[in-house]
Amino acid sequence: MSEWWTYRPSDFLMFAPRTYWRLFELHNETWWPAQAIFFALTALLVVGVWRRHGPTLRVGVFAAAVAWAFVAWAFLWQRYAPINWAASGFAWGFAAQALGLLALSSRSAVHATPSRGRRAGGLALLLWALLAHPALGLLFGRPWSQAEAIGLAPDPTAIATLGLLLCVSGRPRVWQGLLVAGAMVWLAVSAATLATMGSAQAAVPAAAALLAGAALWRARAAQ
């Protein structure tokens, strides 16, 4: 790509904001009542995190793997890729993340983190993804039908997964670190996309990634 320095991020935005948000409306219509199922599972996970219940955490990691795989196929590949040729690459990334979470969930060494700071940060992210993020569209003048639901939409799924990974300690640590990085990469991509669309909502995925990073850094510093 010659004269690459003359390109702005907006030059790569190939769809209108209304088309982007309409994706979620069509997605929600197609997959209802999957939103309710993922909501209930995540609510149970929050209880499990609060009680530091190891088996619940393992099941939560497995459920996260299912969610990432579903988002990869049903949203990124089927719905987003027709309007954004980069989305097929995102779908592969989500599929890889799903495999990594699946592998982590298969290991018995998944238990609650002893770090109070990480648990607090993780719970905050889980509760945000579960309760606040779906309602975010209303703040920005979008209808409820375009809500981004956990397990169906990439942003709340990535935020919830970050929250869950903060709350657990798995082995090997580098593996868990890669999964955290994967979720953060998506949140950075989403923030960049939303910012290029001129949406103030870009601050949300960016803030989620920063919160997770701060919680991890503080926990590491405290060791």
Add this chain to the structure above:
Amino acid sequence: MGSYAQATAGSLITRRIPSSGEALPVVGLGSWITFNVGNDARARDACAEVVRAFFEAGGRLIDSSPMYGSSQPTIGHALAKLQQPATLFSAEKVWVGDAARGAAQMEASRGFWGVPRFDLMQVHNLLAWEAHLPRLFEMKARGRLRYVGISTSEGRRHAELERIMRTQPIDFVQLSYNLLDREAEQRLLPLAQERGIAVLVNRPFREGALLDQLARHPLPGWAKDIGCEHWAQVALKFAVSHPGVTCAIPATSQVAHLRQNMAAARGPLPDAALRARMARDVAAL
């Protein structure tokens, strides 16, 4: 519908394609972003209504590219609904670095549109033009295309574009030109006139940013002199009034805006003195 099209088509301003003498209305229809609506049936139907209004207003040239996401299937959907309007002038692009894959890409594009062949095929953003152009000329010689062209946007690679215009027997060049982005006036538009190359103008509104900027201001008095009721018509009349320009291709997803745009292809066009004043006044806003 037929009588409406005839009444408006008769009063549409047209320009002749230098290499053939074929007349084209000076306002066409682009499809970047606006027609990239994916699998949304409601949005596709809305785009089809824009295309219907386009043909009803006497429009002919529709431009797209494989780069534009799902815009090609959206156009195909519209054309199928309208039963393939006979006046369509289809302008497409080949956009692949590996020229060996160009034929397959163009064939896929043709499938999306549902047309027997394209009128115009352009090398998109000069990508691998050295390999693509000979193949396109060959396709034209065999009757599989009618015209060959090359495109760029936002003022990129104008020096290389100029070299191509001087050395290659292209029929069309597509470039960006509007009230604020006037670099093409210096060399490329005069060169196009000299070499007998038709010019398609993209980004006549800077993808809407120009209109957003101008919307805060009332129309100047001279706008009425050239029959303009909206800034979009001012911007289009400026672009198409350059004698080197053949057709501007604004994109829109709204029927009302489409009709405003097509109205710019009727009535008086500014002369050189008014063009200079328009550019001066807009730059000062």
